[in-house]
Amino acid sequence: xxxxxxxxxxxxxxxxxxxxxxxxxxxxxxxxxxxxxxxxxxxxxxxxxxxxxxxxxxxxxxxxxxxxxxxxxxxxxxxxxxxxxxxxxxxxx
Amino acid sequence: xxxxxxxxxxxxxxxxxxxxxxxxxxxxxxxxxxxxxxxxxxxxxxxxxxxxxxxxxxxxxxxxxxxxxxxxxxxxxxxxxxxxxxxxxxxxxxxxxxxxxxxxxxxxxxxxxxxxxxxxxxxxxxxxxxxxxxxxxxxxxxxxxxxxxxxxxxxxxxxxxxxxxxxxxxxxxxxxxxxxxxxxxxxxxxxxxxxxxxxxxxxxxxxxxxxxxxxxxxxxxxxxxxxxxxxxxxxxxxxxxxxxxxxxxxxxxxxxxxxxxxxxxxxxxxxxxxxxxxxxxxxxxxxxxxxxxxxxxxxxxxxxxxxxxxxxxxxxxx
Numbered sequence: 001x002x003x004x005x006x007x008x009x010x011x012x013x014x015x016x017x018x019x020x021x022x023x024x025x026x027x028x029x030x031x032x033x034x035x036x037x038x039x040x041x042x043x044x045x046x047x048x049x050x051x052x053x054x055x056x057x058x059x060x061x062x063x064x065x066x067x068x069x070x071x072x073x074x075x076x077x078x079x080x081x082x083x084x085x086x087x088x089x090x091x092x093x
Numbered sequence: 094x095x096x097x098x099x100x101x102x103x104x105x106x107x108x109x110x111x112x113x114x115x116x117x118x119x120x121x122x123x124x125x126x127x128x129x130x131x132x133x134x135x136x137x138x139x140x141x142x143x144x145x146x147x148x149x150x151x152x153x154x155x156x157x158x159x160x161x162x163x164x165x166x167x168x169x170x171x172x173x174x175x176x177x178x179x180x181x182x183x184x185x186x187x188x189x190x191x192x193x194x195x196x197x198x199x200x201x202x203x204x205x206x207x208x209x210x211x212x213x214x215x216x217x218x219x220x221x222x223x224x225x226x227x228x229x230x231x232x233x234x235x236x237x238x239x240x241x242x243x244x245x246x247x248x249x250x251x252x253x254x255x256x257x258x259x260x261x262x263x264x265x266x267x268x269x270x271x272x273x274x275x276x277x278x279x280x281x282x283x284x285x286x287x288x289x290x291x292x293x294x295x296x297x298x299x300x301x302x303x304x305x306x307x308x309x310x311x312x313x314x315x316x317x318x319x320x321x322x323x324x325x326x327x328x329x330x331x332x333x334x335x336x337x338x339x340x341x342x343x344x345x346x347x348x349x350x351x352x353x354x355x356x357x358x359x360x361x362x363x364x365x366x367x368x369x370x371x372x373x374x375x376x377x378x379x380x381x382x383x384x385x386x387x388x389x390x391x392x393x394x395x396x397x398x399x400x401x402x403x404x405x406x407x408x409x410x411x
Binding site: 004022025026028029039040060 | 116170174242243246250392400
């Protein structure tokens with residue numbers, strides 16, 4: 001038998017916050033995925049909004065590429081406020 | 094980290110308490126062990142609904158009934174969190190279910206014991222969920238990310254299960270003589286199987302040492318069992334019930350309870366399929382799966398039809 005496709009579920013826990021990935025589930029279509037996500041991931045007021053996306057449409061970065069992707073940011077300490085020396089007398093900055 | 098092999102890099106990450114994620118390289122044996130353990134855990138949640146489901150329509154009042162319904166629904170949810178965690182390792186849901194239905198995969202042996210009285214619903218919540226929580230709290234720190242995250246969610250929800258069970262035991266043990274006797278009888282039957290839930294002694298446990306090294310498990314079976322006994326004995330005393338172990342005694346020197354020998358022969362018999370309810374449980378699962386097949390087929394057919402209609406409307410419009 002054909003199987004139900006896999007969906008990734010994202011929940012906004014309260015108004016004003018980002019949707020966050022909480023897990024996955026199987027459903028025939030998007031509507032059913034939302035209904036299932038409500039039952040599986042929102043039994044205790046965990047959310048005010050649900051996103052679902054079929055897992056096959058998610059493109060993920062490859063862990064093997066982490067050096068080339070993230071290392072360039074490591075030595076750019078001048079991107080952080082603490083890099084700049086200011087005298088103590090200067091306030092509110 | 095330049096000249097390390099994949100294996101060495103993996104070992105180093107586990108050693109540094111870094112989580113392993115689905116797309117990270119992992120040894121095949123680690124993957125296999127996780128699939129076995131997580132799916133076994135998922136199956137336990139699903140089969141665990143069966144002994145309790147029977148009591149939903151027989152709950153003594155509405156308060157107990159809504160609590161039991163919510164608990165059983167949680168267990169379905171926990172099974173689903175765990176199945177999807179297992180699926181991140183590259184095994185699909187159908188294969189997992191097939192392994193359960195053909196008896197290739199195991200589930201916790203505790204669910205092969207029958208729930209024959211209302212007090213059993215109390216004892217299951219208090220003892221069986223209590224023992225499960227000990228194990229699950231430890232698994233919140235397991236080395237595989239999706240499993241650890243599922244566990245955190247489960248632990249948050251599981252505490253109500255144990256409290257509702259203990260409340261049932263408390264009500265019965267403060268009730269009539271007959272109710273108190275029912276609670277005692279239930280403790281007598283569930284105590285030893287609950288201790289067996291932690292698995293064989295570490296020395297005899299096939300997978301324990303490797304699982305500890307990979308930080309899939311963070312505590313040994315014996316340590317968890319002892320921890321469970323130490324916290325549960327005072328709870329039984331508070332209920333005024335007697336734990337069915339004549340050797341149970343506080344050991345001042347060790348700071349732990351000493352307890353009598355566990356009947357491992359019984360444990361292995363139940364694992365092998367010869368417990369009181371093994372056949373019944375599997376039959377119920379297979380029946381539910383087969384009788385639900387038309388629903389899954391209909392859902393897929395409906396989704397296809399809706400998608401086709403949408404496509405037609407779009408092409409007409411253009």
